[in-house]
Amino acid sequence: MSGLERADDEAGYVFRATGAAPDGPPPDLPPAPPWRRFHGGPPQPPPPDDEQAVLRRLGQVDAVPYLDRAGVDLVNAALLLRRPLLVTGAPGVGKSTLAYLLSRELGLGRVLEWNIVSRTTLRDGLYSHDALGRAQAIAAWRAGLRPAPTAGTEELGEAGGPPPALGDFVTLGALGTALLPYDRPRVLLVDELDKSDIDLPNDLLHVLENGSYEIPELVRDRAENAQVHTDDPGRFAEVRHGRVECREFPVVVITSNGEREFPAAFRRRCLPLEMPLPSREQLLAIVDSHLRVRAPGTEGLVDRFVELVEAGGTHSVDQLLNAVHLTTAGTFRADADGRALLDLVLRDLAKGR
Incomplete structure (x- = not known):
């Protein structure tokens, strides 16, 4: 058997496209190539599950053959190489469903969805900063009306305490959360990227290549560490020195209805998967x-x-x-x-x- 032939019996072949959840512990992904290894920290706890969202997308059957052999091979190659999948095909053919298929089969928890429109910017996917809310909280704190809230805690209802922490007003987006340093990769769905502004694919290049980004507001802050909100409801993450770097590059599924061509530099960083209509x-x-x-x-x-x-x-x-x-x-x-x-x-x- 040649080195490029399918190897179902090898440990690196982890995805079958059946929709079946693992019977026991989730499978380990094969080691990343040396040029796709990252060392972010501190490690994050495992993400939450969202079984209801998976059931809405996939139903309850134990095994549905969603992809043909070539498609399964390509997805496994993307998992091995830690590269995004650029999934194209007709509307409604099941492109976004692939993200939920990967999450269920590999036991990777809640899918992070970044839905793209013409006004979407890279920062929308990475994080948001509620500057107005922080200004109002500082004004209230200075007036002695209420204490500063701390991420993950309730207000005490008494005046005093430290000033409002900057991290309390920073919320990571789906892309920003996916790049947190988890021990196992998160699944990120970037839905309908072809609807974006012409610059967004190019803006994504640095993030897709380096697996990291900075939050300038936190970089300029005096505090070395900050607790910020994430895209997972009720979850928080610690960010050090205003910089986020993944430990395992996320499983990225980028969908497109083929309404436009992407730059060659962007396509070079992705593996293309044409999704046919199911048989x-x-x-x-x-x-x-x-x-x-x-x-x-x-x-x-x-x-x-x-x-x-x-x-x-x-x-x-x-x-x-x-x-x-x-x-x-x-x-x-x-x-x-x-x-x-x-x-x-x-x-x-x-x-x-």
């Missing part, structure tokens, strides 16, 4: 995983959905799930008057209304 067997497995029952008429709706797609239409998998649920909930039928409603649910998205 008939995969669609049936996805429906089963979400609805937990193969109701009469399900296969006919799946066949109809496949025909619409093969005819050149633009359709999303969640349209199929909606159609199946409508006909299996006991309210609508796929024949007679219900046919018009299903046609509306399964309409071609490229044709507007």
Whole structure:
């Protein structure tokens, strides 16, 4: 077997794209290449889980074949090389679902979502600083109206105490939280990067290459350490000298609907994955995983959905799930008057209304 052939029996091959959670301890990722090793600190506690979000995305089935062999190979290569995945494909084909698939199979905890719009900047993903809130807190503290809050604690309700800590007004974004020094990588979903301002992919280059960033407000602060809020609800992190560096580079899934081309320097730092529409067997497995029952008429709706797609239409998998649920909930039928409603649910998205 050549060195580039698939090696299912090797320890480095950790992702199967089945959606099955590990039976025991989560698998260890293979060692990173020397040029992708980082040494940030202090170590962060393990992240929280968000099983409800995973269930909404993947359903409850033990194993659904979400990717073909080539796709599974590419994802494992990205895990080995510690490089982001640039996932392209038609809208609704399941690009963002890949992040939740990785989180469940590898036991990596809550997925950090960074949803991109045309106004999004790099700082939005890294952190935010509530300067106005801090100014108001300082004014109240100077007036003796209330004590300074401390990250992770409740106010005492008495005047006095130290001035408000700067870290109490800093909140890390999804990207900034993913780059905290965790012992195991976080999963970061950068959704629809092609909708961003033209400069954002270039602005990401330094962060993707170096696995670190600075918070200028904390760099200028006199305190060496700061407790800041993170993107995980109710969680805090210690930042030293205003600088954050990862210990394990996060598992980054960047999705794009193909609305624009990215700079070559950005593409060089990513591995490209073209996500095809699921096959008939995969669609049936996805429906089963979400609805937990193969109701009469399900296969006919799946066949109809496949025909619409093969005819050149633009359709999303969640349209199929909606159609199946409508006909299996006991309210609508796929024949007679219900046919018009299903046609509306399964309409071609490229044709507007």
